[in-house]
Amino acid sequence: MTAAVLQRLAAMMPPGRFLERPEQLAAYESDGLTAFRVRPSAVVIPETAEEVIALVRFCHAEKLPFVARGSGTSLSGGSLPVEGGIVVALNRLNRILRLDPAQRLAVVEPGVVNLDVTATAMVHGLHYAPDPSSQSICTVGGNVAFNSGGAHCLKYGMTANHVLGIKAVLATGEVVEWGGPSRETVGPDWCGLFTGNEGLFGIALEITLQLLPRAECYHTVLAGYRTLEQAGDAVSAVIASGLLPGAIEIMDALALEAAVAAVHAEYPPGCEAVLIVELEGPREVVAADRERLDQIIAASQPVEARPARDAEERMAIWKGRKSAFSAVGRLSPDFIVQDGVVPRRRLGEALRRIGDLARKSGLRVANVFHAGDGNLHPLILFNGRVPGELQQAEALAGEILKMCVEMGGSITGEHGVGMEKRDYLPAMFSPDEIDCMRRLRAAFDPLGIANPGKMFPSAEAPSLQHHGLHPLEKAGVISRE
Amino acid sequence: MNTVLTPTSAEELVEAVRSTPRVIAVGAGTKPRLSQVEAVRISMAGLRGIKEYDPSEFTFTAAAGTPLGEIADALAERGQYLPFDPMLVDAGATLGGTVAAGVSGPGRFRYGGLRDFVLGVRFVDGTGRLLRMGGKVVKNAAGFDLPKFFVGSLGRFGVLAEMTFKVFPRPPTALTLRLRGGSQILSETANSRFEFDALDIAPGETDMLARLCGPEAALKTLSREIFARWPGEIVSEDPWTALREFRWVNPGASLIKVAVSPAKIATLEGLRCHLSAGGNFAFVSGEAGELDERLCKAGLSGVTLRGEAPLWLGVRSRPAIAQAVKQALDPVNRFPPLDD
Known part of the structure; x- marks a missing residue:
């Protein structure tokens, strides 16, 4: 980018909302995938949709690459800046434009924090279902761009299943509005196509989200097992029973160790795995279902099963689970979170193979996963100060992803492809299929200026560097999942 | 053009698409208006059958021409179902036709519609390439979500060959209640703690049909409380099959799907219609001219499934990106344009 272009860009923004000094840019160099770092030419901080539209049109006219960014929690490097490009920081577009309890929906700007939607809707007995672990900090715009998930996807789906309408500025500068208050559409599902575009199509300006009535009642059980296989078998038994739990999660021994160290979580002793199953719904329904669940768990021969007796005990179970990621930071100076998916029935086999791969590479791997939908999150522990260990960890992560595809699964369940997994896209899709996706991308962004370098395998890769944990992660503010 | 091609495999489907400059795929013809275009027809009847079904995965993969009934039976045998209540099952509607038409039923209310359960597609694009998008597992975020885009795309962007769907365990019992108050109690019931499975108003009725699903013991207790709040009674005969099969629509009359929102259902007042999924969509039968006018005024849109009415009613936006996609x-306009 020439100095003249930068100057004209600066002239578009009021003072304080155009950043170009190195110390100002530093905070935007990296996201949740801390192994990568790129300094953008500038960061712009729009406050209105009109400003975002003007910025994108400027980028289009100048063929200037741009990366939209919310809170920068992407674990796939989705908001990693582009050299010679700008970052459009959307955090100030953080208004909840409309809350419509009668129609159970909210219209929000992209910079609204995920959890704030639920916090606002709660007085009406409603909530926004998708709950990525970073939900207290990640933004809806980022959730939409990467089709984020969470612990409740089996029953409630991912972000795409909750987006009813999108107003967006495409990379061409065209402004589109799709969908709206209705939960149904007529004609092709454009919102469905836009959600999960990884920032390659444009920037969402207004998002209509469906809200759901909050479950009235929960029944949460934590059960410890001698072996991972036993825990896996218990999951199969729950699934086979015809129950539809809101969440089914498993943590392995190393993840348990981390949770104990971090939040003093307490687990049955001598367990290689802990299973968490949660039922939710009207209290009469939960009462009937819990009897069945308790029988199934009892029959699965746990070391111990602990149903949460009250809301406090339930929160404690989830606190241990949700802290597991950042807690692993206590066991190791660095770690990589993976996000593969395997068919549920092959979970046990997948975990055995991950163990074998880990032993071969000499690195430790902790496993925390959404067992209900086969979504694995192996945490690969390494020490970045040891030369070559980061590359070794990356290689192990790659082996695990290839294994997931081989088993009929996916390279990503909820983090997106981004920068991190783009070289593995060909493991899942044929050259023709990738070509089809490239054509689609070109339809939305003929110049290739919207978040270039993400999703598609590419030659221009920033090199891996060791930077340690994210500062906010060290502070315990954010966690990776 | 009366030519009908009849492929029996994905490879033959590719051949069929490549063989002619203008084609449209047709299933059982239960929504004939959607394929009423000048084009060589590809009958999907020869591509049928469930390819993979593993109940423990909550997924199945079936060829596009598979009748919904065959799928429903196979799922029911293992205590599972497609929660969005696919329509026209007895009429022989196919899975591919249902996706292309984008038609969900009353069960859409609780867990979402067709778009929320389709996980992956195999399709032939306009250049005659057989491509797979999405995945075969219940959770997947790799690549663009074309499977969702195909829902409601009317075969204008590609021919579906095969689809993978998510399924759910079927609740042990269902109970239908008829509640007084109809559209007046739509938002109260929808926001209530009872987690209704469906909230519909049948054509010509003013009462609401509210379906509850779950363990039998719970439903009895719940229904007592529900009646204390909204007077009504338990419906003993099954009202859903007749709605599912559009038995209320006169032969030859038009049938139009309208996407509406609960706040705008007054737009449809006085029209012969089945209001479904808590007021989120409606099937309307009757004169299209007046409906078109009303939809335009209200900023709503509809698509004609049967009858001679124009394909699209109400507001239509055709941004430049639609043409680019x-x-x-x-690229060679092998399939008819969306506006045809």
Whole structure:
């Protein structure tokens, strides 16, 4: 980018909302995938949709690459800046434009924090279902761009299943509005196509989200097992029973160790795995279902099963689970979170193979996963100060992803492809299929200026560097999942 | 053009698409208006059958021409179902036709519609390439979500060959209640703690049909409380099959799907219609001219499934990107334009 272009860009923004000094840019160099770092030419901080539209049109006219960014929690490097490009920081577009309890929906700007939607809707007995672990900090715009998930996807789906309408500025500068208050559409599902575009199509300006009535009642059980296989078998038994739990999660021994160290979580002793199953719904329904669940768990021969007796005990179970990621930071100076998916029935086999791969590479791997939908999150522990260990960890992560595809699964369940997994896209899709996706991308962004370098395998890769944990992660503010 | 091609495999489907400059796929013809275009027809009847079904995965994969009934039976045998209540099952509607038409039923209310359960597609694009998008597992975020885009795309962007769906365990019992108050109690019931499975108003009725699903013991207790709040009674005969099969629509009359929102259902007042999914969509039968006018005024849109009415009613936006995406998937205009 020439100095003249930068100057004209600066002239578009009021003072304080155009950043170009190195110390100002530093905070935007990296996201949740801390192994990568790129300094953008500038960061712009729009406050209105009109400003975002003007910025994108400027980028289009100048063929200037741009990366939209919310809170920068992407674990796939989705908001990693582009050299010679700008970052459009959307955090100030953080208004909840409309809350419509009668129609159970909210219209929000992209910079609204995920959890704030639920916090606002709660007085009406409603909530926004998708709950990525970073939900207290990640933004809806980022959730939409990467089709984020969470612990409740089996029953409630991912972000795409909750987006009813999108107003967006495409990379061409065209402004589109799709969908709206209705939960149904007529004609092709454009919102469905836009959600999960990884920032390659444009920037969402207004998002209509469906809200759901909050479950009235929960029944949460934590059960410890001698072996991972036993825990896996218990999951199969729950699934086979015809129950539809809101969440089914498993943590392995190393993840348990981390949770104990971090939040003093307490687990049955001598367990290689802990299973968490949660039922939710009207209290009469939960009462009937819990009897069945308790029988199934009892029959699965746990070391111990602990149903949460009250809301406090339930929160404690989830606190241990949700802290597991950042807690692993206590066991190791660095770690990589993976996000593969395997068919549920092959979970046990997948975990055995991950163990074998880990032993071969000499690195430790902790496993925390959404067992209900086969979504694995192996945490690969390494020490970045040891030369070559980061590359070794990356290689192990790659082996695990290839294994997931081989088993009929996916390279990503909820983090997106981004920068991190783009070289593995060909493991899942044929050259023709990738070509089809490239054509689609070109339809939305003929110049290739919207978040270039993400999703598609590419030659221009920033090199891996060791930077340690994210500062906010060290502070315990954010966690990776 | 009366030519009908009859492929019996994905490879033959590719051949069929490549063989002629203008084609449209047809299933059982239960929504004939959608394929009423000048084009060589590809009958999907020869591509049928469930390819994979593993109940423990909550997924199945079936060829596009598979009748919904065959799928429903196979799922029921293992205590599972497609929660969005696919329509026209007895009429022989196919899975592919249902996706292309984008038609969900009353069960859409609780867990979402067709778009929320389709996980992956195999399709032939306009250049005659057989492509797979999405995945075969219940959770997947790799690549663009074309499977969702195909829902409601009317075969104008590609021919679906095969689809993978998510399924759910079927609740042990269902109970239908008829509640007084109809549209007046739509938002109260929808926001209530009872987690209704469906909230519909049948054509010509003013009462609401509210379906509850779950363990039998719970439903009895719940229904007592529900009646204390909204007077009504338990419906003993099954009202859903007749709605599912559109038995209320006169032969030859038009049938139009309208996407509406609960706040705008007054737009449809006085029209012969089945209001479904808590007021989120409606099937309307009757004169299209007046409906078109009303939809335009209300900023709503509809698509004609049967009858001689124009394909699209109400507001239509055709942004430049729609044409660009069409070009990306179908550069030689092998399939009819969306407006045809």
